[in-house]
Amino acid sequence: MSRWRGLPASLDQRVRQLVVQLRRLKDHSGLSLAALAARTSYSKSSWERYLNGKKLPPAGAVAALARLCGADETRLLALHEVAAQAWSAGRTVPEARPPEARIPEARIPVPQDRSGPAPRAVGDGPAPRAVGDGTPVPAASGAGRQVPLGPLVLGALTVLVVAGVALLLLRPWQGHTGAWRGAGAALAGRASGAAPEFTHRPGETFGCGVQRRGGALYAGHSRTDTAVLGSGAEGWDVVEAQCLLHHQGYDPGVVDGIVGGRTLRAVKRLQAGSGLPTDGIVGPATWKALRR
Incomplete structure (x- = not known):
């Protein structure tokens, strides 16, 4: 019995079963690839690709080998039909990838006093306060400023929920x-x-x-x-x-x-x-x- 090379690791199990059966028939018949080419309408290089999982054999080749070896043609063609479906699906359906999680940026709204001077950005520091002689004096850090906690808490909760969904989808802890x-x-x-x-x-x-x-x-x-x-x-x-x-x-x-x-x-x-x-x-x- 000849020593076959290993089939491609990416080959679908249903295609693999068909190829294994064809290899077995070829081994039991004692025919070489050249002899198969001489007795069928398929070339030696085609049989080499069929029997090494490089190309799906057509139904005609499967039936020809079955008749040549006296095997159950109906059973082999049934295996071929299942393998053909798997082969076609493996080439037409792209690999599904988990969607990338987008984490929204949390923004903190700044209250505006429309009766006073123009609003200041959060990072500009506290506005100075004036004393009796009109000289501006820097206000104590954080004095007189109140940031609403509701939007901040809502933004933080949104970040946590989106991150949790991303972890469930990606599941990095599961190594195949x-x-x-x-x-x-x-x-x-x-x-x-x-x-x-x-x-x-x-x-x-x-x-x-x-x-x-x-x-x-x-x-x-x-x-x-x-x-x-x-x-x-x-x-x-x-x-x-x-x-x-x-x-x-x-x-x-x-x-x-x-x-x-x-x-x-x-x-x-x-x-x-x-x-x-x-x-x-x-x-x-x-x-x-x-x-x-």
């Missing part, structure tokens, strides 16, 4: 990486729809905190029970499956989020012990065995 690399925090991130992209770094492994919730086992990295994981798949769903394999007594090797040979063998042993077809593919039936 830290929240998703610990067991349990990943589930909270996925429930809020703020799942970060999975990025694998060489030598990096992940912790497993398996707990039973509602009669099913969860390791804190994914709640899926339908994702299809085959050879070369990577992501948080793979981390979840590897943790559950460890818990069930089937050693998948290091928990690194990538389906390699050791993980495939562990899945096959679990499938054999659960009376499932031993194809090494984690699908709905295998997830059920992992979580029980």
